[in-house]
Amino acid sequence: MAGSRFLNTVSGAALSFAVAVSGGVVASIAMPASAYAAVVNNIVVKGTGTTGTDAVKSKLTIVPGKSFSDADINQSIRNLYSSGYFSNVAISVSGSTLVVDVTENQMINQLVFNGNRKVSDKKLQGAVQLRSLGPYNEAQAQLDAQRIKDAYAQIGRSDVEVNIETANVGDNRVNVAYVIDEGGRTKIRKINFVGNDTFANARLAGVILTKKSTPLSFLTRKDIYNPDQLRADESMLRDFYNNHGFPDFRLISTDVDYDEDSNSYTLTFTMSEGERYKFGNVGVSTSVEGVDVEGLQREIDTRQGKVYDADKIQQSSESIAAAVSSQGYPFAQVNPRGDRNFTDNTVSVNYEIDQGVKAYIERIEITGNTRTRDFVIRREFDLAEGDAYNREMIARAKRRLEGLGYFSSVNISTQPGSAPDRVVIVVDVEDEPTGSFSIGAGYDAEGDALVLELGVEERNFLGRGQYIKASAGAGNDDSQIYNFSFTEPFFLGYRLAAGFDLYRAYSSSQDYYDYTETAGDIRLTAPLTNELSTTLMYSYQNFEYGGKGAWYEDKNLSPIFQDLIEGGPWTVSSIEQSFNYSSVDSRRLPREGVLAAVTNKVAGLGGDSNYYAITGKARVYQMLSDQADIIGSLTVRGGYVTPFDDNLNVFDQFTIGGQQIRGFEQSGIGPRTEQGNSLGATTYATISAEANFPVPLIPEDISLRGAAYVDAGTAFGNKVDVSSAGPIEGTDSALRASAGIGLIWNSPFGDLRFDYAIPFAKEDYDEVQRFRFGIANTF
Known part of the structure; x- marks a missing residue:
């Protein structure tokens, strides 16, 4: 800059001075800038307009009457330029006056x-x-x-x-x-995978975040080329292969081809899969005296004969480190050592426990978070300032942070502290959008109505890590649905998820009774392991039935249901406890793992119902073909309810049908009156086997999958007082079964599902509904 060049010539001259020596001879001696300090008595500012003289002087490090050097002049010039108000700055010394000449920016x-x-x-x-x-x-x-x-x-x-x-x-x-x-919108025209012999293109396309452009891509914004996102996609592919038995996987290249004519990109991932491996012998050894090696075996999640999984090795290392720390060895490190056998394609793993370096955490620094609060990040660490540094515990915290879904990237590094045994942990994150707007459509079989629902969801409310969701829906029969949910994932400073739900619904039907419900619950969920949690919940329901349907006008109604309509409103006050297990690889489209839940429910804390009910359900997912991306699942459900007194209400019993055994109406099977009104059942059990797959000839980027399935089950038993109802049918355990096909669309509006099923085992009084559509449910 001109000011800098001027400074170099002026400052040297300004620091020349005259020294009187003996004999009256005067000599001019130029001293080095670092060895001299000058003093001025006055400061004059030239060239200011709107900025003002005082604003210029406030940026100077030079004060009249105090010594200064050329370093102070340099710093003053930097300060003036950095303010942004000046296009040129020059500082000179004239006698005892410092002259500051500036040219203002507009x-x-x-x-x-x-x-x-x-x-x-x-x-x-x-x-x-x-x-x-x-x-x-x-x-x-x-x-x-x-x-x-x-x-x-x-x-x-x-x-x-x-x-x-x-x-x-x-x-x-x-x-x-x-x-x-603004130009045109750049698209991802095609995504190619080369060298993938084991997994189909559709399978790998589901792994990465970048998606091919479709007519609805403007809603999801996932078809945008971004170099940083591409690096993340490469990492996801490596992790996927390493977690599915391919430790030798290499991503050879990622080619990006831009077509200017179509304003679109083609991405090509070229890879070498290598051989697929399984786990061989797995063991634990230690050089630390006193560690209970036998007790650590239960912490290992890598089993002999299972497919090699790098993620499970990391999880096992973290669990072993936590267990060893609880035994009183906080500095112990776990180092998994692999021994590869090329003959039988196995990898033996030995978890070696060493004492590790004794170091303490001096502080945890958090950077990069523009929205998420620091405390939300800190609470995912089981370590704090002053605790022993443990590498595996840091890795666990990183996994938790990534699992929150608040960040596009999480990097944790260490720096030396103020002493040799002190470590500074640096957590660098990048926030990503956590809010979403959803449009859902479904079919209310109970009210025979099409329902459209709009919702907003925020997973990191105000950057505090809280979850909030609100939705409203309406149907073609004047039905209305309102939902509101809130969850605090770290209640009272503990890893407890506390929340509440509010619900309001109204439905009307020309062929069935009207129904109005207002309900709410409060809940508390505690993790027991990485995959198992328990929930305690209190709920309250207030509902009533109306008799506006055509069947009511025709009096085709059992006295039981007349009492139900005329005796309302009804209330149910209950408390329930459940165990929930999840080991699936994805909640959106599970391909491997297990989902399971067991719930105990007691009603009778006031209200009109007094009973105990237990329900359970489990679904196992397994890939039937990696190459064709065919996913198999087996689902079992069951439940039993018994009253504390002699009888149950109709609404206390289980009603099953199309949601459990497709091809039937909801409440379409089980005990019912001679007028055909469903009473529900005290006991039910169902089983379903399904295979879903990409639809042939449809591009995988459309996210359309087909399904073929067989459902079977039964509902029987009755504890409702039927003394005035006349004959009751369907109380036995006759088996119902159906087979069908389905279409699942992973749309921007939610996962929609269309099913067509034909019952091949049913009773004459069962109510059939072959076609059904609604929101797809993974469990």
Whole structure:
């Protein structure tokens, strides 16, 4: 800069001085800048306008009457330039006066954005540094133009053009306009996988986050080319193969081909899978005296004969480290050592426990989080300042942070502390959007109505890690549904999830009774292991039935149901406890693992119901073909309810049908009156076997899958007082069964499912419904 060049010539001259020596001879001696300090008595500022003299002087490190050096002049010039108000700065010394000569930048009278339709003014204002009523700087304006381009690249418009236009409005002021040509939306035309012999393209496409463009991609924004996201996709592919038996997997290259004519990208991942391995012998050894090796065997999740899984090795190491620490060895480190057998393609793993280096955590520094609060990140660590440093416990914290779904990246590193035995942990995260808007459609079989539901969801409310969801729905029969849920995942400072749910519904039918319900619950969930949790919940329901249906007008109604309609409103006050188990690889589209739940429920804390009920369900997922991406699942369900007194209400018993055994109406099987009104059952059991697969000839990016299934089950038993109802049928345990096909669409509006099933084992009084559609449910 001109100011810097001027400084180099002026400061040297200013530090020359005359020294009188004996004999009256005067010599001019130039001393080095580092060896001299000067003093001025006055400061004169030239060239200021709107900035003002005092504002300039406040940036100087030089004070009249105090000594200064050329280092102070350098720093003063840097301070003035960094303020952004000046385009040129020069400082010189004239006698005992310091002269500061500045040239002011123009001030921005108004800053506007023109041509932006896809990105709001508010978002662009957050991206740029220049501001209205602030100084104008050409270099900063160019940087801001690039930031605007980056903002557009995030929504898939990489060919955006940004021009800067200025207009002088007098009094050293200027209007600034960013003129934006948004261009077309860049798309991902195709994603290729080369060298994948074991897994189908559709399987691998489901692993990565970048997706091929479809007509509905504008809703999900996942078809945007982003180099950082591409690096993350590469990491996901490596992890996927390493967790599915391929420790030798290599990603040879990732090619990006841009087609200017179509404004689209083609991504090609070229890989070498290597051989598939299983676990061989698995053991634990230690050099630390006193460690209970036998007791650590239960912490191992890698079993001989199972497919090699790098993730389970890491999880086992973390569990062993936590167990050893609880035995009184906080510094112990777990080092898994693998011994590969190329003959039978096995990897033997030995978890070696060493004493480790004695070091303590001096502090935990958190960086990069622009939205998530620090305490939300800190609470995922089982370690705090002053605790013993344990590498595996840090790895566990990283896994937890990644599992929250709040961050696009999580990196944890260490730095030396203030002493040899002190360590600083640096947690660097990058926030990602956690809110979503959903549109769902479903079919209410009970009310014979189509229901459309709109919802908003936030998984990291106000950056505090809280979950909140609100939704409202309406149907073609004037039905209405309202839901609100809130969850605090770290209640009272413990790893307990506390929350509540509120529910309001109304449905009307010409062929069935009207129904109105208001309900709410409070719940508390505690983790027992990484895969098992327990929930305690209190719920309260208030509901009533109306008799506006055509069948009611025709009096085709059992006296039991007349009493049900005329005796309302009804209330149920209950408490329930459940165990929930999950080891699936994905909640959205599980391919491997188990989902299971057992629930005990007691009703009778006031209200109209007094009973005990136990229900259970489990679903096992298993890949039937990795190459064809065929997923198999087996589901079992069951339940039993018994009253504390002599009888149950109709609404206390289980009603099953199309949700459990497709091909039947909901409440379509089980005991019923001679008028055909369902009473429900005290006992039920069902089993379903299903295989789902990509639909042939349909691009996998459409996310359309087919399903073929067989369902079977029974519902029997009755504890409702039927003395006035006449004959009752269906109290025996006759088997019902059906077979069918389905279509599952992983749409931007939610997972929609269409089923067509034909019952091949049924009773004459059962109610059949062959076609059914609604929201797909993984469990």
